Amino acid sequence: EDQVTQSPEALRLQEGESSSLNCSYTVSGLRGLFWYRQDPGKGPEFLFTLYSAGEEKEKERLKATLTKKESFLHITAPKPEDSATYLCAGGFYNQGGKLIFGQGTELSVKP
Amino acid sequence: DADVTQTPRNRITKTGKRIMLECSQTKGHDRMYWYRQDPGLGLRLIYYSFDVKDINKGEISDGYSVSRQAQAKFSLSLESAIPNQTALYFCATSDTGIGETQYFGPGTRLLVL
Numbered sequence: 153e154d155q156v157t158q159s160p161e162a163l164r165l166q167e168g169e170s171s172s173l174n175c176s177y178t179v180s181g182l183r184g185l186f187w188y189r190q191d192p193g194k195g196p197e198f199l200f201t202l203y204s205a206g207e208e209k210e211k212e213r214l215k216a217t218l219t220k221k222e223s224f225l226h227i228t229a230p231k232p233e234d235s236a237t238y239l240c241a242g243g244f245y246n247q248g249g250k251l252i253f254g255q256g257t258e259l260s261v262k263p
Numbered sequence: 264d265a266d267v268t269q270t271p272r273n274r275i276t277k278t279g280k281r282i283m284l285e286c287s288q289t290k291g292h293d294r295m296y297w298y299r300q301d302p303g304l305g306l307r308l309i310y311y312s313f314d315v316k317d318i319n320k321g322e323i324s325d326g327y328s329v330s331r332q333a334q335a336k337f338s339l340s341l342e343s344a345i346p347n348q349t350a351l352y353f354c355a356t357s358d359t360g361i362g363e364t365q366y367f368g369p370g371t372r373l374l375v376l
Contacts, residue, residue: 183362195267195353195367196306203362239306243362249294249313250321251365255305 155179156242158254165261168229173257175240176222184243185223186251187216189236196239230261266290267368269354275374276344284339284371286354295337296355296365297321297329299348306353312337313359344375 155178165171175185184203188196200209202218209216213234215226225238237258241251267288276282286295297309298321308321310329318329326348330338341348351372355365 184364186364188367193351193370193372195369198364198366201362201364241365245361247361249357249359249361249363250296250308250311253306255303 156240156252156254158238158240158257160257161255162258163260165227165230165259167231167261167263170226170228170230172227173225173238173259174222175225175254177242177252179242179244179246181245182242183245185218186241186243187223187225188239188241190239190256191236199238227259230259232261232263235259235261267354267356267366269352269368269371271371272369273372275376277376278345280344282341282344282373284341284352284354284373286337286339286368288335288354288356288366288368290356290366291334292356292366293334293359294357294363295331296357297327297337297339298353298355299323300351300353300370309339309352341373341375344373346375349373349375 159174187199190196200216205220207218213228217224237256239256241253270285293314296311298306307323312331328340353370354368357363357365
């Protein structure tokens with residue numbers, strides 16, 4: 153069964169304390185790996201798409217990377233406004249246009 | 264204006280009532296999706312539509328039905344609401360193709376009493 157797994161489930165950081173979130177997938181045939189940010193009670197907001205192993209994308213304090221089996225979302229010097237749930241999702245050739253979502257990592261950044 | 268809109272944003276209903284959630288998009292995408300989100304269970308796909316004439320069940324379609332009225336409109340109905348359908352509901356759209364980015368609406372918070 154195609155699976156996408158995120159870790160940790162929750163992460164608490166102090167402002168300025170850099171860390172990484174992990175997203176692993178247990179399937180072959182990855183077409184795209186997606187990262188979203190979700191604030192409480194709101195819809196997921198698209199952040200990045202990665203298509204090839206070795207690819208990296210950056211936006212402000214966030215950098216996403218992709219290997220053959222996992223992706224990382226690196227958060228450099230986070231601020232309290234980075235607090236949110238971060239979702240990853242995989243688009244696989246055998247799933248047509250559907251995405252498979254991980255459970256999310258809830259990030260809390262304290263001042 | 265938002266690219267993907269959902270109405271209503273909040274809804275309280277009683278067990279047994281029929282309700283409809285509506286989604287509209289201005290992105291010009293052919294594909295539309297309905298998800299529900301529950302604490303600890305993540306996003307689960309209810310139904311999806313790859314074009315106006317194509318409707319497909321997702322992983323949790325029981326108790327739900329959908330209608331694709333036009334390229335830009337996709338409605339979700341709960342025929343007879345029950346309390347365990349209390350959840351956040353999201354509509355999403357994407358372009359045609361495998362591995363295309365999905366763009367989400369703001370969500371509808373539904374409470375079934």
